[in-house]
Amino acid sequence: xxxxxxSEAEAFRFVWLTIGYFALIVIASLINRxxxxxxxxxxxxxxxxxxxxxxxxxxxxxxxxxxxxPDEHRILVAANETVGGPELLSEIxxxxxxxxxxxxxxxxxxNSPLRHWANDEEQARTEAQERLEASVASMRAxxxxxxxxxxxGDPVQAIEDAVRTFQPDxxxxxxxxxxxxxxxxxxxxxxxxxxFDMPLIHVVVDLDADGDDSLPS
Amino acid sequence: xxxxxEAHEHHGPPPIHYSSRVSPALLGMLLFIASEIxxxxxxFTIYFFDRVVNNGVNGVWPPEPFHxxxxxxxxxxxxxxxxxxxxxxxxxxxxxxxxxxxQAGLVLTLCLGATFLFTQFIEYSRLGFNTSxxxxxxxxxxxxxxxxxxxxxxxxxxxxxxxxxxxxHFSPEHHHGIELGGIYWHFVDVMWIVVYVTVYLL
Numbered sequence: 347x348x349x350x351x352x353s354e355a356e357a358f359r360f361v362w363l364t365i366g367y368f369a370l371i372v373i374a375s376l377i378n379r380x381x382x383x384x385x386x387x388x389x390x391x392x393x394x395x396x397x398x399x400x401x402x403x404x405x406x407x408x409x410x411x412x413x414x415x416p417d418e419h420r421i422l423v424a425a426n427e428t429v430g431g432p433e434l435l436s437e438i439x440x441x442x443x444x445x446x447x448x449x450x451x452x453x454x455x456x457n458s459p460l461r462h463w464a465n466d467e468e469q470a471r472t473e474a475q476e477r478l479e480a481s482v483a484s485m486r487a488x489x490x491x492x493x494x495x496x497x498x499g500d501p502v503q504a505i506e507d508a509v510r511t512f513q514p515d516x517x518x519x520x521x522x523x524x525x526x527x528x529x530x531x532x533x534x535x536x537x538x539x540x541x542f543d544m545p546l547i548h549v550v551v552d553l554d555a556d557g558d559d560s561l562p563s
Numbered sequence: 564x565x566x567x568x569e570a571h572e573h574h575g576p577p578p579i580h581y582s583s584r585v586s587p588a589l590l591g592m593l594l595f596i597a598s599e600i601x602x603x604x605x606x607f608t609i610y611f612f613d614r615v616v617n618n619g620v621n622g623v624w625p626p627e628p629f630h631x632x633x634x635x636x637x638x639x640x641x642x643x644x645x646x647x648x649x650x651x652x653x654x655x656x657x658x659x660x661x662x663x664x665x666q667a668g669l670v671l672t673l674c675l676g677a678t679f680l681f682t683q684f685i686e687y688s689r690l691g692f693n694t695s696x697x698x699x700x701x702x703x704x705x706x707x708x709x710x711x712x713x714x715x716x717x718x719x720x721x722x723x724x725x726x727x728x729x730x731x732h733f734s735p736e737h738h739h740g741i742e743l744g745g746i747y748w749h750f751v752d753v754m755w756i757v758v759y760v761t762v763y764l765l
Contacts, residue, residue: 351592351593351596351746351749351750353746354650354651354654354741354742354746354749355651355654355655357745357746357749358648358650358651360749361644361749361752361756364753364756364757365756368756368757371760372764375765
């Protein structure tokens, strides 16, 4: 949602919009009371639509991280339930290649809307932490320089937080296949692609097809 | 010196992490305004409740023998809208490095705000009714008085801003005090438009 009091100039513009809004309602009410009600409903709906449809803050938030040291390649991985998938591990190994690569795995603490609004994140964070620890241990066993952290419940926000602190060279987002992935439904990959100015690889992990081959998750 | 070396030589706490992409000062002002909207909302709820209940008795609003000073309040509305324009002029001036414009804009805003408040006091003294005269009078004084209190607080903020402007505390690069004070003043203006339309016109 767009915030009308983001700056002095926007607040001043809002003053004039308010004047126009109420002037139309008052004029309509003077003609006919029900016309006033109709104008109020229509204008309010238009304002609500405008506030909600023009509120995407991505124009202010495109992130260009500082480069990592020349002898080091940093890979940021965002994954939740698919964090232990073999496709993801294979892609990380491929991206790392023969370089000295540092990998940061971020597991967003996904939560139900009800628990989110109740500020009850403990269980979500605990589950994310357990998945993360198991996967990081498995990745380290293959020789990768891996760290892990539990991130914000909003995957894009979790990535943004990690980008600020880790300053990666590239980003890998791991999801379930289309149709089973909430992240794909919510357009997480597209949002991340538009917000972060770095190479982004989308890895699809099919845990059902992988069966016992997958890492602990 | 490379960026990495600079990072290693840095002492003290790390830079602030703006997770919400809004500076803490601006976020604080926004939360304050949100709480203010809720406060005004509760007063409007009382006003509309009273209006719905009492309007059904005789079909006339405001109830006899009360009369609202629509014209004087309308003039006051123009004064307050003008003060928003002068506030915006001050903000635009500081961004352009026009110090005289900043000072003139703030002084003008201060004078217009004080005029608004003074006119409201005069209006109160000539209304002919008081807070204890029926629920209409109570809600009328409640809403307009609540707004008047906000104008008073805004004037105090403006006074500090004006003193700081004359002492040269603001520049095109550093004018957060003007920005936040301006947001508050415009908010007070918006609330008055809502109060005027609701209490005086409709």
